[in-house]
Amino acid sequence: MLFYAGSVLLLIVLGSSTIESLSAQTCLQYAEDGNCDFYTECLEDKYSCGAKGYPVGYGHRYCNRFHIYYNDFNAEGKAWIDDVRKCLMKALVPIYKSNSYSCDEVKTLAFTSHPTCYTESGDRFCKVLWTNKLALLKVFEADDFLGEDSALAIEQILMTGLQCLCDYGLADEIHQIVDATSDVRTKVLDFTTQLWRDDPKEAIQSECEAKALQGDCDFYNCLERRHPCGLKGFASQEGRPLCERLKIKKGLFNAQGQAWVNDFTKCLTRSLLPKYRDESISCRHINNYGYQAQDSCFIDTGICDLEEDKQGGQCQDYTVRTCLAGYETSKCGGNALRRCCLQCDSSCQADHLRWSAGDSSCSNAGGQCKMDSNFCHGQYQTGMCGGPAGRKCCTPGPGGSSSGSGNYGNIMNVDTTGASQTTANQDGLSYNGVPASQQLARNDLSRLNNYKSQIEEAAADKNMDPAVIAATISRESRAGNALDTNGYGDHGNGFGLMQVDKRYHTPVGGPYSTEHIKQGTQILIDTINCVKNRHSDWTAEMALKGSTCTVRPYSNTRFVGDPIHVEDGFRDSMDLINTAAAKCNVKVYITHSWRKVGEIIPGAIVTPSSRSNHFVGHAIDMNVQRPDGTLCNSSCLRGQSDSDATCFIGKVQAAGLTWGGVWSTPDPVHIDDRLNLNTAVYNTMVDSLQKACQHIPMT
Structure with a gap:
């Protein structure tokens, strides 16, 4: 469904007020209890924003109004007010604890905390709006507004009404809800008609x-x-x-x-x-x-x-994946590379199988026949494929060759976006993509020739295309040029030409030996076979591409929720998180882990940064599941008032990991290992993983 469900920034706080300075512990207890004195005696006492600032002019003001009209609400309305009141105050605790905000920032941060509290109330608001509209109108009496910012309070309660459309099982009551919303909005329209014209x-x-x-x-x-x-x-x-x-x-x-x-x-x-x-x-x-x-x-x-009508298509990066039936444009959100891969049913698949009988000319030229709406890392040639005119031969661009030998696919038929600009910068190239990859390979060629006989021996022994082995050596160690005097790279973790990770494998032979090359090739083969077992319908080329991915499933005794996928280098951190949860007798309810650049993640409370550790599989988003099975979610974690969650977060931080709740823009459900602070390592990993791990599902 495509419609706007705007942010909900209604100001609801309850309580009474006195004016005197209080201890920090008392203020934190006020927030825990939902006592509105928190706004005047704590938040205002610290920031001194004045009569028109958020603590006094908004929080405390509407505290009094809801207190006055509290008994005008029915039981469900009162319960909703109590829940939201506590949620909003707890969200302000980190701001109260800090001394680094201006009054404008206090207001902005306070407003941005509201949507989560309203979302957590589920369907209750929709029913409250319908059954308590007269009470709401009394609270938000238009004649009482002081100015444009005050008018925001009632305007934004109306945004919540849009979220009630066709949701929460209230379809039979939708017209009453809309009518109630209209009654409230009429007050606003009457007011705004007279001002700011x-x-x-x-x-x-x-x-x-x-x-x-x-x-x-x-x-x-x-x-x-x-x-x-x-x-x-x-x-x-x-x-x-x-x-x-x-x-x-x-x-x-x-x-x-x-x-x-x-x-x-x-x-x-x-x-x-x-x-x-x-x-x-x-x-x-x-x-x-x-x-x-x-x-x-x-x-x-x-x-x-x-009625829902789906074409059965899938939105994906068309430069990374080949789509059998072809792509259509303008049907997907996100960046321009995301296109709709059309569904190919059994009849469609039978057609392509029949057409492939006429593909020999393309295959002999080292190309791949596919619908021309697919991306071609080279150039399309006509008259070389069976089937309709739109099915053409994608032939490799200049600079690449492969024997196509071995049991693990033809590397020249593997779709790739080529080198990123970060990778291209290694050799001072001003361009990126496939041309940059080709030039990087040419630059490594003289060094690769030093190991030509060893590569060929390993290829024959393992039945692997020698071009795959050579490409791996070029990419992993720049044909040995990136290794230290002891044959190590990757900050001492990767060994030899093929960068065997000593954390997970015992290196065999010397860093430049045939034994080492055979070991690295066997590790690659084992990974390819693992991919094949999980994706039996994939082609050899698809499995070959997926084998270079080091983002894998993870599980442990203290993790529940969505499936977890993390990069190999983050598994030790996940073990530490599991230990922290065990010590605090809680479980970690996973909501997100591995993410793909440019892909939308439903339910994320904070938009991932451009250098998010989710993009390299070194981060998770979670809630804390208490011993009784209830969840401490984003607002609960943000308030830092839950003893079980506080215990867990403290031990996670003590283990050397980062909790997102301490950031300037808090993300209290987030944990990572700060890998993105190492620019060189992060850039290399995000480049390789985002290409190799497109088959790994996001959660």
């Missing part, structure tokens, strides 16, 4: 009116030109992007869904036409009206009645 910057254009009637996405550009509200205004931030995304992905819907896209986009642009024509209006009013109209249009056009 501006005159239009452009005259009404007839073509813009026509676009509104047609559901044309360009109408939002018209609205922005006439009433400029900037990148955060409704037209630029929500209206146009949503309209364009729906139009782009329209082909993914069935006939009913495509009709809904047309109806919805027209409904919203037509609803906004009167606001476009308005001769005096505020951006705040457009924003509130836009979301109200969007909310109503979703329901009125029947979004909850749409």
